[in-house]
Amino acid sequence: MLTCPNCANNNIKRYRNYEIPVPDDGQVFHLDRCPNCRLVFTSPKPRPELLARLYSDKGYYSYQKFHIPQDDQATSFKKRVKRWLKAAVIDHYYGYGKQNEDFKSNICQKMIGLAVKGLVKDDVVYGKRIITYVKNGKHLDIGCGSGGFVYWMSGKGWDSCGIELNREAVEIARELNLNVKESDLETAGYHENYFDLITAWEVLEHIPDLKQFLSEVRRILKPGGKFSGSVPNIVSWEALLFGKDWQPLEIPYHLYHFSPESLRSVLEGSGLKLERMEFLKITHSWDASLEKKYGQDSRLLPFLRLLGRTFYLLSNIFGYGARLKFVAVKQN
Template identity: 30%
Template sequence: MIDSVRLEDLPCPLGCRENDKMIMSGSDLLHGLPGEFTIVKCCTCGLMRTNPRPTPEGIGVYYPDDYGPYVGTLVPQSTQNQSSIIKKLLKRVVRQIFKFNTNTLPQLSSGRLLEVGCASGIFLHQMVGQGWQVEGVEFSAKAAMSAAELGYRVHAGPLETAPEPSEPFDLIVGWMVLEHLHDPINCLKKLREWAKPDAWLVLSVPNSGSFDFRLFKEKLYSLHLPNHLYHFTPQTIEKVLEASGWTLSKVHHQRVLSNIIASTGYVLHDKGFTNLGKRMIEFPAHAGKWHFVLYPLSWLLSAFGQTGRMTIWARKRI
């Protein structure tokens, strides 16, 4: 099936003249599926993209049912009941001390929320607990069903086929999803039409402008070929937002070291340190308390924009 996946060769989505430079080639490190994929950089605007890439009809084979974000966003049965007041207070204190800048949101009262790429629904579940009315869009039918079984309205399919909502949204979020979209500009335009005039757009994406992109190259954990179709820097994501009718408000560099540790794991694994490499590769899924232990270093690297992941806030341009 993989061998029959059709590839497409498309120009820069910002409309630049054909002026691409090859940056690197790599393969699917997450699942070990076959295929070699190339990243090119538009020499006019600087936007990097995977090209050629699997078509929208064929990309699904690179998203098996055990794909990490689908499994990792399942809501545990024990958490589906309301948390105790003590647990809520403890979580609030921890959030005040350790600001990881991962799912960082503007200060908003509750309203209508759309999550693009909601996976199995854990973020929707959390936001309902804070008084939000939520809806989701999810490419995976199985993951979307898990979210829908919690009682949330979720469109199963790509954002391009999602129907117009009954009411506009106050907040639209997408956690590590924009880089997966075949047509990010038209998708962002669609989201703009669904947003209230004062709405916020919050997205997290890998930062290909950080040192780990240059250091690890094809072994970079967040490269995630061929699922990641675009490879943003703070400068290029601002251009994409502007072309889509949004204005970049703020860039939060995430205070986690998942990219660096997992990428080091890939390098060690290839050098024969199989067990150590495997444990480091699995770090993002099982980091737990280590995020707190490593916080001083991640805080320092984030101050220089070098942790490899960023969360951006944008406003609808009127």
Template identity: 30%
Template structure:
């Protein structure tokens, strides 16, 4: 799709606020390096940040190529099992990235399941799993491993009402064109007492304040909304959900990737390569910085958060 055929649209705040917005920043696609400039605005009434104007649903596929990094990073990998020491270290360094309440296994839906590694993990824990995935290629990859996955947007899928015990969405709500409608639809599929666990970037973090358009988690134009703890709580409550907890993830990965963008713009490529490093280098660096990430999380200043909400009994 050529850039001149990408259709843009402007939409008001999904919370029904009066039409009064303030420009915050302008940025471009840094994940896929595809063309286009996009503005982020803040609603004067509720403070919700959104990308506006944005690609229409029909045009959005241009910004989700087959090699879109989240698709490639969620392939199911066969494992022979980790040793006890390795599992203990992993639990000790828990980032809270995919934390869920303590629940007995039941029926679970993952929205935005990509290639299915989380479905695989939860199925191995006894859950009856199914997924929804926008990318046909990623959905096909998940189905190849035996999982029921609906291809398409959340808006295009129909499930039975009150059938789910748990719904998860890891870094997906910010991608939806109508997150309020999506949350209401999930509410209808959930049993009374069911939980919704979501992770989203935290636009109230120090990372965003420091890096602005260079913030790694901004990811324009794929991310259409940019939440803070306050604005995601308002959105969930308007959809009927009761917010029980907001966990600030113990990660600083976006901080280093954002610094890499800044150094790249300055032309300091050698320093950028040293800061960003190879994947194995980054894992070791994040482990070393885990205590600092824990402190930042206590003060709500890491770049990602996980939210638990419940459908009233």
């Protein structure tokens, strides 16, 4: 009998009737949904051998070497305004200026940072992954790929480390002297009450035993420590529009397909209180879904790509964005 991986309810219903075959394998997957906690999950549960074979593929995108941004030395008026706004968001609003001893907090710049933080480009605040600064804070990035976020956080004054299952990705990170080890969370064996911040970007949907994973996250977080990450949103307009061609379904890599409601249920069921949820400003899934639906050579593509920005803007405003970011806190 089918059981919900979150709440153990066994009255499970088929979701949207998709039939999704895995290339080179022949197995066909579909989606099921738990009416109790609303979690949607991939059925049947993919075999560990199949997942092991797929993950060992070097082409998986987060395993590539990340782009290291260079400090922008340009002095044109436009660039100076951009740098000032970036400092307002990162240094004043999120408090990263405090890593420098002579930093003076400026309330005016902080308010401007609050006002413009939704407008700045994703690369400025690392895909909006930024979290309020904690002096000498200990940070763990789970599923860190080749270490892009560990690199960024280390440069911003965090004591940052990462874990990753893909050996090639870990080697890339080590070449850059990043504190990254090849391990999953359960066997990494961190001390209890150790981290101020744990991040998991596009990770929760991949974890075979979600309950066990979140209980370990909770154990190694300090009381008051934060757990933040992102997941695709199955009830987004984008998911509805593209149906089974929606690229972030990524079956069978993705075992769960969260919505704001089911994400809250999963986190709070594990003793992590949801503090904030927002939609990320990321459009790559729009382009990838278009290619999947219409093929790479379609004449419609250039036109439809242009609609992407308007579409994500509207869907984010109305609360149906494609990518959810969450911040949850471990309570005492």
